[in-house]
Amino acid sequence: MAKQKTAYVCNDCGSDYSKWQGQCTDCGAWNTLSEVRLGATTASRAPRFAGYAGTAGGDGVKKLAEVDLADLPRFSSGSSEFDRVLGGGLVPGSAILIGGHPGAGKSTLLLQTLCKLAETQDALYITGEESLQQVALRAQRLGLPTDKLKMLSETRAEAICQIAQQHKPKVLVVDSIQVMHMDEVQSAPGSVSQVRESAAFLTRYAKQTHTVLFLVGHVTKDGTLAGPKVLEHMIDCSLLLEGSNDSRFRTLRGQKNRFGAVNELGVFAMLEQGLKEVTNPSAIFLNRAKEASPGSLVMVIWEGTRPMLVEVQALVDESHLSNPRRIAVGLDQNRLAMLLAVLHRHGGLHTGDQDVFVNVVGGVKVLETSADLALLLAVVSSLRDRPLPQDWVVFGEVGLSGEIRPVPSGQERIREAAKHGFRRAIVPKANAPKNPPEGMEVIGVERLSEALDAL
Known part of the structure; x- marks a missing residue:
């Protein structure tokens, strides 16, 4: 039996090494190297999805002035505060990572947003942590329109992209990235390699099919996003939903945004009907x-x-x-x-x-x-x-x-x-x-x- 190949990846900067060592020589962090098992390299690791705009030859090379910006128009999420943090709306083909403490309202905010968007365009909500009944009960409690939103309970990244290929949604939510896994990666879901490869596979699908991808991420005890640091480099926009347990207000802050201003702040109030935007936070x-x-x-x-x-x-x-x-x-x-x-x-x-x-x-x-x-x-x-x-x-x-x-x-x-x-x-x-x-x-x-x- 062939020996399994392994590598060691730094959780902070994403650098990889052939053997374990106490300190990462690139970023200087201590005790951040995790073991990653390397699977066999196959053609399916870099798939081409239907609707892929690129070509294998050099015909796809363009001058910067020839790029048509009208091909990717923004569209509203239905919430002015959410659009403000995103830089003016949703951009087709963008990957957005939303993090926050348990109970902050990440799933509630995305469920509200998708229920509204589903009335005008196709939307698909992937739940990996909760059952479909739990999500349906939350939507019913919040009084959201549920007749147009498509739901799926799945944790395998390849199956999610195959089903998304059939339904072709404009907006795709994956809740959460920590429970996703790929068959070719020989490690448990939630590990560094699974999170990195699953996020890369889903982001590649979003870029090639011009789909807006929302990834829900967990946070550690010190408030930073869990998982490898390279995860924040893969996505286009990183948002953090904050709020203490004794306060009914939530703040959505942009930490990284390739399509708008960084450190933008949106304020929401947690009510019985869900998260309601606050248009005048100073008051x-x-x-x-x-x-x-x-x-x-x-x-x-x-x-x-x-x-x-x-x-x-x-x-x-x-x-x-x-x-x-x-x-x-x-x-x-x-x-x-x-x-x-x-x-x-x-x-x-x-x-x-x-x-x-x-x-x-x-x-x-x-x-x-x-x-x-x-x-x-x-x-x-x-x-x-x-x-x-x-x-x-x-x-x-x-x-x-x-x-x-x-x-x-x-x-x-x-x-x-x-x-x-x-x-x-x-x-x-x-x-x-x-x-x-x-x-x-x-x-x-x-x-x-x-x-x-x-x-």
């Missing part, structure tokens, strides 16, 4: 207390292609520990420590013997530096136990030398704040408009000391 995150309290301030962040107003809260309290705590929820904890040092050096306020806790209300994760100035002013408000007026809004990046740096799209941020009734803004001087919105006072500052004087 949700600005549900503040009636009376002003110390340490609370509103800032304007930029998510993808739109501004969003969120509230940042800070609590500064005397520490009884030798090492005071620095805890940030929704913000970078290392950046918090750096900003407190800037506040001490260039603002003259010492917090070395204080515990500092900061939180972004609503579970929003702020990934940009425009929250620096608002964070420091909220810390000062809590340190002095003096509340700030509720009609103030602040944004700006703080440098290590105490300068206030401008941020992108400053004019749009100010207009968004004025639309929600804010009357005074402290912004970087380079972002201050010559003609501010009517009824709004804009204070431009260049140094941290100027911003503290404006308080």
